Amino acid sequence: MDPDGNEITIKGLWIDIGESGFRDGAPQGIAGYGDWMDSASSLIGFDIDAISINAGNCTVRLWKGNYAGVAKNMQERCSKKGLNIIADALSNIGGCGGEIGLYNKDNGGIGGGSSMSPEQMAEMGIVSTEIAIVNKLSRRIIGRRKESTPSFWTTYFSWGNNSSKEEIFTLNIFNFKDKDSASSFANKLKDNHDKAIGYKHNRNLDYKVYQRGTKVTVSWGDSYK
Numbered sequence: 001m002d003p004d005g006n007e008i009t010i011k012g013l014w015i016d017i018g019e020s021g022f023r024d025g026a027p028q029g030i031a032g033y034g035d036w037m038d039s040a041s042s043l044i045g046f047d048i049d050a051i052s053i054n055a056g057n058c059t060v061r062l063w064k065g066n067y068a069g070v071a072k073n074m075q076e077r078c079s080k081k082g083l084n085i086i087a088d089a090l091s092n093i094g095g096c097g098g099e100i101g102l103y104n105k106d107n108g109g110i111g112g113g114s115s116m117s118p119e120q121m122a123e124m125g126i127v128s129t130e131i132a133i134v135n136k137l138s139r140r141i142i143g144r145r146k147e148s149t150p151s152f153w154t155t156y157f158s159w160g161n162n163s164s165k166e167e168i169f170t171l172n173i174f175n176f177k178d179k180d181s182a183s184s185f186a187n188k189l190k191d192n193h194d195k196a197i198g199y200k201h202n203r204n205l206d207y208k209v210y211q212r213g214t215k216v217t218v219s220w221g222d223s224y225k
Contacts, residue, residue: 018159019143021097024118024151032109033061033101038201049165049221050201054105054192055185057124059113061101062172062207062220064133065165067157068095096142097157098133098170102126121150125181127214129154130173135163136222142168169221176214186211189218197225 007016012026022028038050048065102121108114131154132144142163145156154172176182189209197204207220 012153014145020157020159021145021155022153023147023155024149024153026153029115029152030109031111032114033103034109034112035200037111047165049203049205051196051199051205051207051220053189053196053207056188057105058116058120059103059105060189060218061103062099062170062218063101064098064168064170064221066095066162067097068162095157095159096133096161096163096168097155098131098168098172099156100129100131100154100172102152115152117152118150121152124185125176125178126150126174126185127177128175130171130175131156132171132173133158134169134171134222136167136169146173165221169219172218172220174216174218176216179214182211182214182216186216189216 007014009015009023012023012029014021014023035052038052041048041050046065046067048063048067050061050063053060053062102116103109103113104116104120106113127150128146128148129151130144130146133142133156134140135142142161143156143158145154147154174182174185176185186209189207193207193209196202197206204225205221206223206225207218210217210219
């Protein structure tokens with residue numbers, strides 16, 4: 001959603017003033033996703049938490065933390081090449097953010113389970129998704145993003161906030177067409193809670209599932225199990 005009217009969208013990438021993210025249609029969707037990608041994320045400069053939750057027909061993946069290491073790596077390369085103006089600009093980029101990913105339980109992607117299509121999400125009853133990044137101490141929302149149509153990827157990244165994964169938690173919201181669809185999804189997340197908490201990239205972070213009518217909210221990372 002674009003409340004200020006400044007958003008630019010290019011092939012699944014959205015950019016606004018001081019913030020950006022990816023959505024359905026992003027080229028990365030071709031690869032799908034597998035657990036090994038979480039193990040490799042630190043190699044490209046991500047310092048993030050990740051959790052994988054069995055939701056019946058699909059796998060729900062959540063991520064949060066600091067992604068600025070990518071800009072830092074680019075900054076170092078620019079400095080070595082004498083591109084100081086670009087290096088200075090990159091040094092001011094923050095990288096706090098979070099992601100929701102919805103994937104099929106197959107091997108249809110290059111990296112693992114294939115990304116869910118809008119049609120597959122609609123069959124589950126998903127109408128829209130939303131993510132909010134929240135500071136643990138102040139309880140203030142750093143940023144949020146809502147996709148008004150089914151999207152396998154819902155993301156938000158702040159360019160100016162450099163909070164670490166330890167300083168934030170996320171609210172991950174799934175809106176459904178009816179209460180029955182919402183209840184089915186919420187119950188699956190609850191039933192698979194203990195196994196999901198043990199995911200090796202999760203640091204034993206807890207998540208809680210709340211349902212209010214057709215809305216299911218997953219609060220993740222505010223406390224430890």
